[in-house]
Amino acid sequence: TETVIDKDKQGGNHMDWRAAFSREHQPQPAEMEAFINSPHWQALRSYIEDTYKIQPLYDYSTCSMQEGWSIRYRKGVRAICSMYPMEGYFMCMVSIGHKELAEAEELIKDCSEYIQHLFEKTDLFNGGKLLLARVQDEEVLEDVKKLIELRCRGKKKKHKERKDVL
Numbered sequence: 429t430e431t432v433i434d435k436d437k438q439g440g441n442h443m444d445w446r447a448a449f450s451r452e453h454q455p456q457p458a459e460m461e462a463f464i465n466s467p468h469w470q471a472l473r474s475y476i477e478d479t480y481k482i483q484p485l486y487d488y489s490t491c492s493m494q495e496g497w498s499i500r501y502r503k504g505v506r507a508i509c510s511m512y513p514m515e516g517y518f519m520c521m522v523s524i525g526h527k528e529l530a531e532a533e534e535l536i537k538d539c540s541e542y543i544q545h546l547f548e549k550t551d552l553f554n555g556g557k558l559l560l561a562r563v564q565d566e567e568v569l570e571d572v573k574k575l576i577e578l579r580c581r582g583k584k585k586k587h588k589e590r591k592d593v594l
Contacts, residue, residue: 448463454488465515468517468564468566472572472573475576498510498511498512509572520572522579528578529557533547535574543571
């Protein structure tokens with residue numbers, strides 16, 4: 429299968445992701461990894477798959493914000509995150525539900541300035557937030573892992589103290 433590669437202004441190669449991998453041509457994991465060309469892609473995938481025992485779902489998104497093939501992770505019916513290939517990096521959208529929002533606000537205080545700013549600027553959606561982070565460095569990768577951990581853990585239920593009658 430041919431991929432579409434254009435020469436950029438500096439003479440380097442630039443691949444058009446959507447043209448190379450149309451809806452009819454699902455990319456192989458190795459093709460995604462080669463396009464992204466970032467160690468953080470496999471690091472996050474391994475973290476999610478090993479820690480939470482979740483397998484990726486390959487999906488063609490028609491979302492105008494990020495059209496094209498992506499990888500989604502779900503735990504049961506709960507959306508955890510989606511990873512979108514970009515040349516040299518990737519975008520990771522983490523769902524923060526309304527039940528996790530208060531805990532996320534505390535967690536964000538210990539994250540990078542980039543993630544703090546992203547969280548602050550992201551509008552509420554159904555009472556939660558959909559954070560679309562650009563993962564280009566180790567610091568943001570670690571922040572995204574923390575958000576995924578929160579999402580997988582969910583809101584802790586408050587248990588009433590139970591007094592058993594003997």
